[in-house]
Amino acid sequence: MNINQSETQNHVNSEFPLVSIVMATYNGNKYLAQQMESIVAQSYPNIEVIIVDDRSTDDTVEILQRFQQQYSFLKIIRNEVNLGYIKNFEKGCLLANGELIALCDQDDYWHSDKIKNMQAAIGNYPLIYCDSILCDEHLKPLGVNISDRVNSIDFNSCLQQVVFCRIYGHATLMTKFFLQQAVPFLEVIPHDWWLCYRATFYGGIKYLPEQLVSYRQHAANIFGVVGSKSRKHNKINKAERNRLEMSRIRTRMNAFYNACPDALVKEKAVLKKLVKTYQNFSLVNNFQRMMLFFKYQDQFLASKKRSAIRRYLFCLKMFVIIK
Numbered sequence: 001m002n003i004n005q006s007e008t009q010n011h012v013n014s015e016f017p018l019v020s021i022v023m024a025t026y027n028g029n030k031y032l033a034q035q036m037e038s039i040v041a042q043s044y045p046n047i048e049v050i051i052v053d054d055r056s057t058d059d060t061v062e063i064l065q066r067f068q069q070q071y072s073f074l075k076i077i078r079n080e081v082n083l084g085y086i087k088n089f090e091k092g093c094l095l096a097n098g099e100l101i102a103l104c105d106q107d108d109y110w111h112s113d114k115i116k117n118m119q120a121a122i123g124n125y126p127l128i129y130c131d132s133i134l135c136d137e138h139l140k141p142l143g144v145n146i147s148d149r150v151n152s153i154d155f156n157s158c159l160q161q162v163v164f165c166r167i168y169g170h171a172t173l174m175t176k177f178f179l180q181q182a183v184p185f186l187e188v189i190p191h192d193w194w195l196c197y198r199a200t201f202y203g204g205i206k207y208l209p210e211q212l213v214s215y216r217q218h219a220a221n222i223f224g225v226v227g228s229k230s231r232k233h234n235k236i237n238k239a240e241r242n243r244l245e246m247s248r249i250r251t252r253m254n255a256f257y258n259a260c261p262d263a264l265v266k267e268k269a270v271l272k273k274l275v276k277t278y279q280n281f282s283l284v285n286n287f288q289r290m291m292l293f294f295k296y297q298d299q300f301l302a303s304k305k306r307s308a309i310r311r312y313l314f315c316l317k318m319f320v321i322i323k
Contacts, residue, residue: 016046019115020096021104024088026054028106029063035106036067044115049074052092055082090185101179103169107216109139114212118173125206126178127199129171133211137218145211151305156204158197158267159299162256165193166303170213178202188251201261253278290318
């Protein structure tokens with residue numbers, strides 16, 4: 001009996017490598033139970049769930065503990081100090097034991113075959129992402145998928161991720177080996193953007209054209225509907241918000257340039273020119289940035305679903321609008 005159980009477990013581990021689902025929670029009681037139900041109902045047979053709570057003040061932890069009583073593969077870690085969502089996700093990822101890691105938000109709903117289908121499709125890629133269905137706060141579909149709004153394709157160049165990233169963490173699965181190359185996460189760049197940018201150095205990003213997540217849109221989203229900006233600074237006056245945005249863009253561009261391997265000579269040279277145009281926003285730099293966008297629009301705007309004329313107008317606007 002014990003030998004058969006051992007053989008069965010070895011077969012499961014070889015055919016279905018352990019997948020770590022990493023969730024970062026903070027005051028998520030409103031939608032958390034639904035998300036947890038979708039996680040424990042995954043058809044993939046070999047998972048662990050790492051949940052790091054960032055000092056919630058509602059009953060988030062109590063909800064998680066009720067699930068933990070029923071499912072031994074759930075692990076709950078409570079932070080002693082508030083880390084913020086980026087570092088909270090990083091902590092969870094570093095605690096993961098699986099060969100593969102899936103990021104999970106606290107307010108969406110996963111379809112039952114999400115992990116199974118993505119694990120089967122990842123192949124030798126460091127990171128894969130799927131499509132998502134946009135839903136209202138009650139999980140009623142809005143009649144549009146993320147792929148209807150953005151250009152969902154395979155990506156193989158860092159230049160395709162340096163200006164825009166429209167791949168969202170909830171839709172990703174990555175190898176632990178790659179994750180270990182991508183830490184630490186930078187607090188000035190959303191962790192999913194940083195991961196996607198870095199993945200282009202390790203074999204590229206695979207797209208799985210299946211809708212495997214119901215992506216809930218509601219007032220408390222850190223990031224709202226596809227392409228919208230963070231709501232964190234809504235109460236800051238416009239001048240201060242613009243100053244902070246310019247500072248973040250400059251810091252982000254420098255980080256992307258520094259992360260690019262020297263062996264990628266062409267990409268490094270383009271990034272160097274791009275970084276220079278963000279040092280200050282003089283007329284000369286604005287003009288040079290606009291010309292770079294015109295020259296490399298296929299790469300810089302790879303995530304955007306735009307006609308040729310709209311791409312042209314977007315590049316033209318780079319003279320006065322900073323991205």
